[in-house]
Amino acid sequence: xxxxxxxxxxxxxxxxxxxxxxxxxxxxxxxxxxxxxxxxxxxxxxxxxxxxxxxxxxxxxxxxxxxxxxxxxxxxxxxxxxxxxxxxxxxxxxxxxxxxxxxxxxxxxxxxxxxxxxxxxxxxxxxxxxxxxxxxxxxxxxxxxxxxxxxxxxxxxxxxxxxxxxxxxxxxxxxxxxxxxxxxxxxxxxxxxxxxxxxxxxxxxxxxxxxxxxxxxxxxxxxxxxxxxxxxxxxxxxxxxxxxxxxxxxxxxxxxxxxxxxxxxxxxxxxxxxxxxxxxxxxxxxxxxxxxxxxxxxxxxxxxxxxxxxxxxxxxxxxxxxxxxxxxxxxxxxxxxxxxxxxxxxxxxxxxxxxxxxxxxxxxxxxxxxxxxxxxxxxxxxxxxxxxxxxxxxxxxxxxxxxxxxxxxxxxxxxxxxxxxxxxxxxxxxxxxxxxxxxxxxxxxxxxxxxxxxxxxxxxxxxxxxxxxxxxxxxxxxxxxxxxxxxxxxxxxxxxxxxxxxxxxxxxxxxxxxxxxxxxxxxxxxxxxxxxxxxxxxxxxxxxxxxxxxxxxxxxxxxxxxxxxxxxxxxxxxxxxxxxxxxxxxxxxxxxxxxxxxxxxxxxxxxxxxxxxxxxxxxxxxxxxxxxxxxxxxxxxxxxxxxxxxxxxxxxxxxxxxxxxxxxxxxxxxxxxxxxxxxxxxxxxxxxxxxxxxxxxxxxxxxxxxxxxxxxxxxxxxxxxxxx
Amino acid sequence: xxxxxxxxxxxxxxxxxxxxxxxxxxxxxxxxxxxxxxxxxxxxxxxxxxxxxxxxxxxxxxxxxxxxxxxxxxxxxxxxxxxxxxxxxxxxxxxxxxxxxxxxxxx
Numbered sequence: 001x002x003x004x005x006x007x008x009x010x011x012x013x014x015x016x017x018x019x020x021x022x023x024x025x026x027x028x029x030x031x032x033x034x035x036x037x038x039x040x041x042x043x044x045x046x047x048x049x050x051x052x053x054x055x056x057x058x059x060x061x062x063x064x065x066x067x068x069x070x071x072x073x074x075x076x077x078x079x080x081x082x083x084x085x086x087x088x089x090x091x092x093x094x095x096x097x098x099x100x101x102x103x104x105x106x107x108x109x110x111x112x113x114x115x116x117x118x119x120x121x122x123x124x125x126x127x128x129x130x131x132x133x134x135x136x137x138x139x140x141x142x143x144x145x146x147x148x149x150x151x152x153x154x155x156x157x158x159x160x161x162x163x164x165x166x167x168x169x170x171x172x173x174x175x176x177x178x179x180x181x182x183x184x185x186x187x188x189x190x191x192x193x194x195x196x197x198x199x200x201x202x203x204x205x206x207x208x209x210x211x212x213x214x215x216x217x218x219x220x221x222x223x224x225x226x227x228x229x230x231x232x233x234x235x236x237x238x239x240x241x242x243x244x245x246x247x248x249x250x251x252x253x254x255x256x257x258x259x260x261x262x263x264x265x266x267x268x269x270x271x272x273x274x275x276x277x278x279x280x281x282x283x284x285x286x287x288x289x290x291x292x293x294x295x296x297x298x299x300x301x302x303x304x305x306x307x308x309x310x311x312x313x314x315x316x317x318x319x320x321x322x323x324x325x326x327x328x329x330x331x332x333x334x335x336x337x338x339x340x341x342x343x344x345x346x347x348x349x350x351x352x353x354x355x356x357x358x359x360x361x362x363x364x365x366x367x368x369x370x371x372x373x374x375x376x377x378x379x380x381x382x383x384x385x386x387x388x389x390x391x392x393x394x395x396x397x398x399x400x401x402x403x404x405x406x407x408x409x410x411x412x413x414x415x416x417x418x419x420x421x422x423x424x425x426x427x428x429x430x431x432x433x434x435x436x437x438x439x440x441x442x443x444x445x446x447x448x449x450x451x452x453x454x455x456x457x458x459x460x461x462x463x464x465x466x467x468x469x470x471x472x473x474x475x476x477x478x479x480x481x482x483x484x485x486x487x488x489x490x491x492x493x494x495x496x497x498x499x500x501x502x503x504x505x506x507x508x509x510x511x512x513x514x515x516x517x518x519x520x521x522x523x524x525x526x527x528x529x530x531x532x533x534x535x536x537x538x539x540x541x542x543x544x545x546x547x548x549x550x551x552x553x554x555x556x557x558x559x560x561x562x563x564x565x566x567x568x569x570x571x572x573x574x575x576x577x578x579x580x581x582x583x584x585x586x587x588x589x590x591x592x593x594x595x596x597x598x599x600x601x602x603x604x605x606x607x608x609x610x611x612x613x614x615x616x617x618x619x620x621x622x623x624x625x626x627x628x629x630x631x632x633x634x635x636x637x638x639x640x641x642x643x644x645x646x647x648x649x650x651x652x653x654x655x656x657x658x659x660x661x662x663x664x665x666x667x668x669x670x671x672x673x674x675x676x677x678x679x680x681x682x683x684x685x686x687x688x689x690x691x692x693x694x695x696x697x698x699x700x701x702x703x704x705x706x707x708x709x710x711x712x713x714x715x716x717x718x719x720x721x722x723x724x
Numbered sequence: 725x726x727x728x729x730x731x732x733x734x735x736x737x738x739x740x741x742x743x744x745x746x747x748x749x750x751x752x753x754x755x756x757x758x759x760x761x762x763x764x765x766x767x768x769x770x771x772x773x774x775x776x777x778x779x780x781x782x783x784x785x786x787x788x789x790x791x792x793x794x795x796x797x798x799x800x801x802x803x804x805x806x807x808x809x810x811x812x813x814x815x816x817x818x819x820x821x822x823x824x825x826x827x828x829x830x831x
Contacts, residue, residue: 202786208782211749213782217814
């Protein structure tokens with residue numbers, strides 16, 4: 001295992017833990033005594049500290065240690081989570097994030113960061129009152145000891161520190177561990193009072209493998225930590241190495257068995273134990289003697305050994321519980337592998353289509369049935385694979401709790417966040433890219449949308465403003481809405497500002513929609529003051545660009561005085577879709593099936609191409625249509641037979657596509673167009689049909705947009721004409 | 725990784741540079757053992773070692789042991805700060821000649 005990979009895993013897990021910690025901290029204000037939440041915070045800090053220790057990340061370890069001490073007090077009920085403490089811990093959380101970030105890049109910590117860390121540590125220490133956690137722990141242990149045994153039994157050693165006997169496994173270094181890190185970590189939870197390195201295992205040069213670990217140590221260790229903590233230091237190396245932890249005042253018998261079990265000669269090793277201060281020479285002599293007439297086992301040794309058994313049993317139980325929690329039902333998968341899988345499934349679908357075609361031509365019923373089964377299974381596999389890439393948008397939405405909290409404090413407004421549709425799923429890559437635009441929209445709503453408390457009350461609104469995030473699925477897209485109950489957009493203001501900025505000329509008659517869409521122009525901002533959040537006019541156009549890069553659309557719905565909603569629409573699945581095959585001339589095209597509303601015949605009297613306006617009365621409603629023959633300038637084959645209209649829907653609009661042939665549903669893999677063709681309007685990709693021909697995939701949103709725009713232009717022209 | 729190796733006498737002197745860690749351990753073993761093929765006092769100047777982990781330490785212990793076994797003189801000099809730290813941590817300061825006067829001041 002490459003140590004780079006291990007570090008990467010550590011970083012990812014730390015980030016996850018920090019998110020959990022932040023989450024819990026945001027909840028703790030509402031429920032300061034909830035033990036589950038407190039434990040969640042403690043666990044996160046504790047785990048980060050432990051893992052950082054293994055990588056020798058001193059800064060993180062010492063910083064989280066202070067935080068952990070404070071959290072320990074909270075756990076014991078000696079301290080409770082006030083708003084102050086919660087706010088401090090949120091800062092602590094952020095700081096750990098910065099430290100982890102630097103560790104993952106191997107960057108040095110700047111002075112600024114150091115200072116920040118010290119500042120936070122000082123504030124944390126104020127909570128650790130006189131009689132620190134450590135001292136308290138020592139007192140209780142001493143009490144426990146004296147209540148258990150009236151006096152230290154005679155057959156225990158004098159030393160009141162721990163003894164650690166370590167013989168590291170040969171593969172330790174190869175597995176990315178380093179004894180030096182472990183020793184450093186030990187020094188953070190106690191003090192090494194004496195250490196004797198055992199180098200006897202290093203063979204002569206000819207046989208010595210430089211990548212193996214031959215080291216061992218006998219260590220005298222002073223610490224107030226409990227046995228679990230000390231043994232926990234060696235969790236990752238225990239399997240391959242020989243680790244013995246002997247608590248203070250262990251029985252002589254313990255040391256006897258240690259001397260026996262360790263590979264080195266008893267007397268030699270015994271001298272080591274004396275050297276590191278664990279045994280006095282007299283005790284060593286006693287240990288080297290055979291038990292002889294001593295009762296076996298000596299009464300004094302019993303408590304320590306049963307203690308050990310109970311300890312190990314409890315430890316096993318706890319680790320079992322912990323792993324069960326972390327196992328749950330999730331597996332971490334490399335995203336590249338998943339993509340590869342989906343690619344293969346795509347190829348499988350195309351191959352399957354080919355087989356289907358041949359089966360139909362061959363006319364063998366059993367074969368047709370078998371390939372039908374095959375297709376159905378392939379469809380299931382496809383659907384399952386695609387869901388693997390889907391994640392719920394809820395986790396992204398939840399991050400905004402923190403954003404809203406911080407920003408509302410900054411602005412001095414009382415704003416809360418409402419979330420709905422958190423279970424709505426979308427593709428992983430989209431989730432990652434949607435974060436920034438959403439952040440900007442939320443900040444905008446809070447800064448410009450929601451009025452101050454006084455203004456709101458004066459308008460008869462509740463003093464507390466609400467920003468809502470909502471998500472749902474709609475005809476093959478996912479819709480994300482950012483709304484607020486603020487003052488909405490002011491048409492006048494926008495228009496004036498636009499004229500001021502020279503974006504539009506005066507006297508131009510713009511529709512309401514066009515006016516609102518002006519805010520998406522680069523350089524536009526009606527903010528009177530530029531705060532460091534927004535108002536610089538670099539936001540909304542970037543948001544629009546980002547959304548369009550994801551093949552989505554942005555819309556604004558305004559309710560002046562009551563609030564506004566920004567609606568983002570993004571395509572759901574990217575790679576494999578159910579398509580509807582249509583023919584225009586001799587070429588085939590594919591329309592995404594989820595956008596197909598219905599198919600109807602083109603009425604005779606509309607067939608003439610001399611008509612200027614392509615409109616149809618569809619059950620009392622007006623349906624605009626596009627002749628694909630015209631759109632794609634298809635000249636071959638005169639139009640003899642009846643033509644059909646495929647009615648497609650997108651974003652609540654319906655448009656008809658006039659086509660020559662309807663060829664039915666079929667599953668297809670979207671292949672992206674090369675860069676040469678990427679600017680083509682109306683086409684969003686291509687696919688390979690069963691027979692090997694190429695079919696172009698129609699960009700329905702694009703076509704719909706074109707039609708709508710053409711309508712508007714026509715309207716304006718007609719209006720201008722009639723009003724000359 | 726560079727080292728000085730000019731004439732025979734110079735062959736007995738090595739000044740390792742950079743990292744002495746598990747990633748470079750194989751290489752370093754060869755380089756550190758090379759002087760043993762020659763006759764004379766071996767000197768290893770550690771001032772330019774920037775990073776050391778336990779595998780690096782093991783190699784230093786190895787050369788010390790080999791020298792001892794072959795009855796040769798080995799001098800470890802100018803221990804850099806990272807090395808001093810590691811030695812102190814492990815209790816190897818005396819064994820690897822790092823006490824007081826021998827080491828460089830803050831490498």
